[in-house]
Amino acid sequence: MRGEDIIQESLFTTVHLDTFVPSEHPLRPIRQLIDEAMKRLNWLFDQIYAEGGRQSIPPERLIRAQLLQVLFSIRSERQLVEQISYNLLYRWFVGLTIDDPVWHHSSFSTNRDRLLEHDVVTHLFEEVVTLARERSLLSDEHFSVDGTLIQAWASQKSFRRKDGTGNTDDDGPAGRNAERNFRGEKRSNETHASTTDPEARLAKKSRGSESRMAYMGHTVMENRNGLIVKAAASLATGTAERDVAAELLARLQGSHRKTVGADKNYDTQGFVSACRKMKITPHVARNENRSGGSAIDGRTSRHAGYTISMRQRKRVEEPFGWGKTIGPIRQVMMRGREKVHSLFQFTMMGWNLVRMRNLQG
Numbered sequence: 001m002r003g004e005d006i007i008q009e010s011l012f013t014t015v016h017l018d019t020f021v022p023s024e025h026p027l028r029p030i031r032q033l034i035d036e037a038m039k040r041l042n043w044l045f046d047q048i049y050a051e052g053g054r055q056s057i058p059p060e061r062l063i064r065a066q067l068l069q070v071l072f073s074i075r076s077e078r079q080l081v082e083q084i085s086y087n088l089l090y091r092w093f094v095g096l097t098i099d100d101p102v103w104h105h106s107s108f109s110t111n112r113d114r115l116l117e118h119d120v121v122t123h124l125f126e127e128v129v130t131l132a133r134e135r136s137l138l139s140d141e142h143f144s145v146d147g148t149l150i151q152a153w154a155s156q157k158s159f160r161r162k163d164g165t166g167n168t169d170d171d172g173p174a175g176r177n178a179e180r181n182f183r184g185e186k187r188s189n190e191t192h193a194s195t196t197d198p199e200a201r202l203a204k205k206s207r208g209s210e211s212r213m214a215y216m217g218h219t220v221m222e223n224r225n226g227l228i229v230k231a232a233a234s235l236a237t238g239t240a241e242r243d244v245a246a247e248l249l250a251r252l253q254g255s256h257r258k259t260v261g262a263d264k265n266y267d268t269q270g271f272v273s274a275c276r277k278m279k280i281t282p283h284v285a286r287n288e289n290r291s292g293g294s295a296i297d298g299r300t301s302r303h304a305g306y307t308i309s310m311r312q313r314k315r316v317e318e319p320f321g322w323g324k325t326i327g328p329i330r331q332v333m334m335r336g337r338e339k340v341h342s343l344f345q346f347t348m349m350g351w352n353l354v355r356m357r358n359l360q361g
Contacts, residue, residue, distance in 0.1 A: 017092040027071075027093055029357045034067060035060070037127040041120070048118050057103050062111045063124070064094045070327050070350040077105045112339070121342045125349045129229050132356055139224035140254060144261040144313035147218045147241035148320040150233065150340060151331040152200035154213040159192050159202060189237075197335040203236035215337060217329065217344045218244040219319060220252070223261070223312040227355055228319055231348040233341035242271040250278055259283050259305060261313030269295045283309035322354075323347045 021028065038060050045059050065080060068090055074080045084090045085102045096102070115121055132138050187202065194200045200213040218241065220230035230248040234240045242265070249260060259281045262271075267287040272295040275282040283306050286294040300306055324330035327347040332340050 020088045030353050040127050061095045077108045081105045121345050125345045139222040142223040142259050144221045144316040145245040146316040149214045152213040154194040154197040154200045158194040158196045199337045201236040215340045220248045221316045226315045228348045231345045233344040246274040261309035319351045
């Protein structure tokens with residue numbers, strides 16, 4: 001007998017969202033990990049929010065929602081809120097019931113400012129790294145470093161002279177997206193700045209490539225399983241890649257001997273000397289074309305460990321690729337170094353959670 005196509009909802013329902021999510025779904029172990037990390041930050045959440053007044057949206061739910069945005073390539077917070085409202089899997093992951101209303105997208109902006117003010121993302125990133133260490137997933141001796149350009153949310157047209165001279169739009173009709181002809185104009189970060197994101201810098205990946213408004217992301221990866229133990233974003237200066245790498249390496253735990261692999265861009269006397277002062281052996285790719293020759297001599301490159309580090313360091317590119325194809329760091333949709341730094345750390349934390357899930361089966 002053919003059934004009739006009639007929608008008739010029940011007055012009451014006793015179905016829980018958990019029953020819709022398969023027991024082997026890959027989001028289950030990720031939620032367990034992030035929940036365990038956030039439980040260790042209860043002391044910080046208690047400091048952020050006042051004891052009295054109206055109840056706010058739990059910060060744990062907003063953090064889980066932002067993690068969904070990273071893991072599922074959701075391009076905006078408006079779209080994230082829309083998808084949470086009708087996607088049962090997303091509702092379950094965030095911690096909403098099927099009847100709970102979804103908050104307004106502007107709540108993320110308020111929450112982000114609060115997280116930035118109290119450096120919550122940095123603490124959460126460190127707690128995830130601690131979870132990996134407790135599960136014996138980290139190496140505490142062998143590391144790799146690298147940096148990548150992060151395209152800023154600013155256009156070439158916004159890169160104008162700081163003194164205001166020559167900034168008139170006389171190349172076409174004025175409007176929201178007026179024409180801007182900068183051919184023949186000498187532009188540099190010393191004399192020019194973006195009017196939409198003053199902290200962004202004009203930078204390029206390599207010689208011959210185009211220059212873009214950008215920030216720079218830096219990571220320290222442990223070589224055993226490719227997990228990121230330190231992450232930071234900085235201004236895209238000519239020396240930032242080496243300077244920030246040295247700062248991050250100085251924050252590694254323990255005073256025992258360590259090694260660090262890096263590409264030819266790190267083959268400078270300053271970086272090599274800084275590593276050796278920290279009892280870190282610099283396994284840096286030799287740049288024989290550098291003025292004065294390579295800073296790495298045969299004392300370092302003759303050992304078998306140097307060859308192993310050269311092979312392992314290539315894996316440091318994988319989190320960058322994941323963050324730019326799956327995550328949101330190919331071109332960030334926020335302005336200012338602090339916000340970009342927070343988003344970059346959050347993205348690298350997402351990479352760690354996915355890696356930990358895969359490593360634990």
